[in-house]
Amino acid sequence: MNIGLDVGSTTAKIVLLDKSKIIRSKVVSSHNWKELLDTNTDEHIIVSTGYFRRKVPHSAAITEITAASLGVRYYVPDAQVIVDIGGQDTKVIDLRNNRFMINDKCSAGTGAFLELAAHYFNIPIESLGKLHSRTQRSAQINNTCGVFAISEMISQLVAGYTIEEVIHGIHEAFAHRIAQMIPPTNQVVLIGGTVLNTGIVNSMETILDSTIVVPPEPQMINAIGAALYREIRSYSKS
Amino acid sequence: MTNTIGITALIPPELIYACGHRPLDVNNVVPESSLSPRSKLCAWTALWRDLILTGSLDIDSLVVVAGGDCHNALVDGQKVSLSGLPTHYFFYPFDTNTQYLHSQLKSLEGFLGGIKDHKMFKYIYRLKKKGLALEKQRVNDNARASDIFSALICFSDMQSDPYEFENLIDNIPDTDVEYSSRVAMIGVPPIYPDFHKVAEEFGLHIVYDELPYEFIRLGGNDLQGLAKSYKDYSFAGPIKSRIKIINHELQKRRVDGVIHYTQFACHHTLEDEIFRDYLDYPFLTVQGDLPGPTPEQLKLRLEAFSEMLEIMP
Ligand code: SF4
Numbered sequence: 001m002n003i004g005l006d007v008g009s010t011t012a013k014i015v016l017l018d019k020s021k022i023i024r025s026k027v028v029s030s031h032n033w034k035e036l037l038d039t040n041t042d043e044h045i046i047v048s049t050g051y052f053r054r055k056v057p058h059s060a061a062i063t064e065i066t067a068a069s070l071g072v073r074y075y076v077p078d079a080q081v082i083v084d085i086g087g088q089d090t091k092v093i094d095l096r097n098n099r100f101m102i103n104d105k106c107s108a109g110t111g112a113f114l115e116l117a118a119h120y121f122n123i124p125i126e127s128l129g130k131l132h133s134r135t136q137r138s139a140q141i142n143n144t145c146g147v148f149a150i151s152e153m154i155s156q157l158v159a160g161y162t163i164e165e166v167i168h169g170i171h172e173a174f175a176h177r178i179a180q181m182i183p184p185t186n187q188v189v190l191i192g193g194t195v196l197n198t199g200i201v202n203s204m205e206t207i208l209d210s211t212i213v214v215p216p217e218p219q220m221i222n223a224i225g226a227a228l229y230r231e232i233r234s235y236s237k238s
Numbered sequence: 239m240t241n242t243i244g245i246t247a248l249i250p251p252e253l254i255y256a257c258g259h260r261p262l263d264v265n266n267v268v269p270e271s272s273l274s275p276r277s278k279l280c281a282w283t284a285l286w287r288d289l290i291l292t293g294s295l296d297i298d299s300l301v302v303v304a305g306g307d308c309h310n311a312l313v314d315g316q317k318v319s320l321s322g323l324p325t326h327y328f329f330y331p332f333d334t335n336t337q338y339l340h341s342q343l344k345s346l347e348g349f350l351g352g353i354k355d356h357k358m359f360k361y362i363y364r365l366k367k368k369g370l371a372l373e374k375q376r377v378n379d380n381a382r383a384s385d386i387f388s389a390l391i392c393f394s395d396m397q398s399d400p401y402e403f404e405n406l407i408d409n410i411p412d413t414d415v416e417y418s419s420r421v422a423m424i425g426v427p428p429i430y431p432d433f434h435k436v437a438e439e440f441g442l443h444i445v446y447d448e449l450p451y452e453f454i455r456l457g458g459n460d461l462q463g464l465a466k467s468y469k470d471y472s473f474a475g476p477i478k479s480r481i482k483i484i485n486h487e488l489q490k491r492r493v494d495g496v497i498h499y500t501q502f503a504c505h506h507t508l509e510d511e512i513f514r515d516y517l518d519y520p521f522l523t524v525q526g527d528l529p530g531p532t533p534e535q536l537k538l539r540l541e542a543f544s545e546m547l548e549i550m551p
Contacts, residue, residue: 065542066549098495098520098546104535233549 004227007033007052017227047226071225075215081185085194087111092181109177111194131167132199138168175203187211193219246311247303250464252362257350263395269431269529279503280310287314305329306474330474340465359459369454383444384434390450417443419494419547424448428499430532440544445491481516494547495520502527
């Protein structure tokens with residue numbers, strides 16, 4: 001049995017894997033990560049990942065990039081490019097040549113940007129997807145810089161666009177921003193908690209020419225990857 | 239009279255020594271600086287500019303490499319020049335033209351007051367041979383990349399005292415290194431002084447540093463010899479020649495991956511896409527800005543790159 005423990009900046013996830021089969025998984029908020037482990041959990045079977053990977057019990061700690069690469073292959077063995085949209089950064093991993101890019105310099109193209117928009121409208125972030133789906137029309141938003149985007153959103157509301165249309169526009173701007181990081185490919189796997197927002201997935205589908213794949217429970221992928229790490233390592237070159 | 243000549247990028251140090259002066263590569267002071275530059279694009283040029291303007295660097299004149307290498311230096315160099323410091327501009331040929339480079343070296347020689355001591359060419363040549371031996375040491379896993387990098391990076395000016403410098407390079411320890419992957423660094427050297435040590439902590443053995451290697455690869459015994467050799471300076475030439483030089487070194491050193499270090503607001507960052515197309519290796523691009531310890535986000539990239547090289551098929 002192997003345990004993958006992914007403790008990120010906002011949530012902590014655990015996955016128990018037995019012979020490549022998921023037997024248990026759970027999500028809590030990051031500061032409650034201890035709830036995920038029983039008092040008698042054997043540290044030797046835990047592989048940790050995420051921002052706090054070295055602060056929690058582990059036999060090995062791996063980066064989110066490696067965890068995502070392994071975890072995605074669990075569901076999508078022929079995956080080409082992974083886009084992991086996190087709260088604080090977005091990572092694009094090209095599995096065909098082991099190359100990756102991370103955007104963590106500004107909030108544009110990360111979950112934090114959407115949070116800013118939700119906060120402005122005073123709505124829970126989970127409802128962005130639903131509002132997006134209520135309209136096909138989109139208010140054009142050019143900026144993904146958090147500060148400038150808010151003023152653009154205001155101008156579009158003043159110009160008569162509905163909140164739904166502005167949210168549609170926000171998602172499209174967000175998707176455009178991420179699309180700039182994606183290399184040419186015919187398939188993209190989207191993972192990370194932000195992908196639960198169907199508005200984002202929808203906008204990515206509209207913008208990219210590639211097939212978009214969203215694995216089940218996209219927020220659990222890195223924990224699955226961490227759990228798989230111990231198995232896979234024994235096949236690696238070292 | 240022996241003067242200290244500031245240089246803003248690679249200028250044949252043998253020529254400066256032969257003219258009876260001592261070079262001081264202003265970049266070698268930048269990583270240790272804690273100044274906050276007033277107006278900046280690239281931190282390298284902004285910092286040496288401010289270090290000079292605030293009198294923190296003891297130099298008598300400045301040679302600005304303004305062509306074929308760094309465009310920002312042309313502007314920051316002029317800011318220094320306006321302050322009254324004697325300044326000379328040096329341009330590498332874009333088309334690797336030997337005659338053009340010869341004329342540039344001739345005019346630089348004029349600025350430096352003419353060659354007085356031909357023996358220095360031979361002496362520096364001997365030092366560079368020692369540099370090449372050091373390089374071999376790390377390629378053969380007999381020295382830590384961080385030690386070798388610290389030595390090679392100083393070959394641009396030999397720390398303004400080649401005799402002392404020779405002592406230093408003679409005392410680099412022989413150490414068997416263990417690592418998980420061999421990587422190459424291309425682009426400008428990282429602005430973070432601990433970068434090579436950090437890479438080592440993640441199991442990355444850096445077996446090639448593009449620019450520092452140029453410092454020891456190029457040389458000559460007179461102006462004509464210098465022109466013939468330095469015309470191939472990878473960083474100043476056309477990208478096609480540069481890719482050829484880099485690819486040759488990558489193969490020779492059997493690297494598993496390539497790290498392209500780029501500097502915020504440096505035009506060389508635009509070359510990243512070209513390298514990704516023409517260098518067929520796992521490729522990591524990192525970017526730095528102001529000097530200091532290697533930032534955490536950058537460490538994450540190095541760690542992930544190391545893991546990828548190690549476990550991915
Ligand atoms: S990093 Fe680029 S802009 Fe900065 S000094 Fe070097 S070449 Fe010039």
